[in-house]
Amino acid sequence: MRFLLIVLWLSACHPRLAMGVDPVGTVRGPMSSVMSPKPDPTALTTEPTPADRPSAFTLSVGGGARDLTVAIAVHGGLGTPEYTMLTGAIDLRWTLARWRGLSAGINVSPTRTLLVARDYSELEVGSGVRGGGGIAYTRKAWSVYADYYRGIVGFGSGPAEGTTTLSGLVLGVAFQP
Numbered sequence: 001m002r003f004l005l006i007v008l009w010l011s012a013c014h015p016r017l018a019m020g021v022d023p024v025g026t027v028r029g030p031m032s033s034v035m036s037p038k039p040d041p042t043a044l045t046t047e048p049t050p051a052d053r054p055s056a057f058t059l060s061v062g063g064g065a066r067d068l069t070v071a072i073a074v075h076g077g078l079g080t081p082e083y084t085m086l087t088g089a090i091d092l093r094w095t096l097a098r099w100r101g102l103s104a105g106i107n108v109s110p111t112r113t114l115l116v117a118r119d120y121s122e123l124e125v126g127s128g129v130r131g132g133g134g135i136a137y138t139r140k141a142w143s144v145y146a147d148y149y150r151g152i153v154g155f156g157s158g159p160a161e162g163t164t165t166l167s168g169l170v171l172g173v174a175f176q177p
Contacts, residue, residue, distance in 0.1 A: 016067070018058040018145070020172020025075070029164035030155070034083045034115070058091075058174075067093040071109070075166075083159070086114045087151075087166075089130060106133040113153045115160055124160060128153030136174070143174040 058071040069091040074084065089109040097104045108131040115124040130151025136143045150167040 016058075016069075016174055016176040018143075018172055018174035020145070020147070020170040022073075022168040022170050025166070025168030027075075027164060027166055029160075030162040031085070031115070031153075031160040031164035034159045066095070067091075069093055069107075069109075082118055084116050084118065086116065087153075088112050088114075101138050102135065103138065104133070104135050107131060107147075107149075111151060111153060113155075115155065115158065122158065124155055124158035126153045126155040126160070126164075130166070134170075141175055141177055143176070144172070145174060146171050 058069050069089075071087075071089045071091055073087040073089075075087065089111040091107045091109040093105055093107040095103050095105040109129070111128045111130050113126040113128060115126065116122070128151055130149055132147055132149035134145055134147030136145035147170045148168075149170065150165070152163060152165055154163045155161050
């Protein structure tokens with residue numbers, strides 16, 4: 001908790017706010033049956049409907065070659081009848097190359113995932129790791145970006161017990177004054 005407060009305090013000095021959506025996200029494994037619009041216990045893969053696309057909000061500290069980012073992603077929108085999944089991560093990002101406003105980089109992070117029943121009767125917590133890479137184009141204080149990610153999350157009990165793989169491509173905009 002103290003670490004999160006320090007990150008939020010530092011972000012007040014040089015914040016970077018970003019919001020994005022994942023148009024191609026997939027869920028593979030035990031979680032796919034509880035995240036599908038029609039729960040199917042034998043499902044191996046779920047392709048979310050447009051209303052279920054994950055959306056992400058991030059708050060970053062830094063701006064040089066390395067950033068520390070607190071990211072929150074919400075999976076499961078209006079079309080998911082039973083569960084919503086929230087993923088929180090602290091990304092460590094490294095910018096590998098910059099050229100005329102374009103930049104490319106990689107990231108890795110530990111994650112915590114909450115699987116919440118729509119009626120709030122169940123709450124399961126899972127832990128995992130995710131990594132990926134992306135590109136961005138920056139003009140003055142605004143950026144547009146595309147980040148590919150792949151993550152693994154494990155739940156010890158509940159409807160999504162086991163290991164699930166999440167992957168996708170987040171497209172978004174960012175603002176850094």
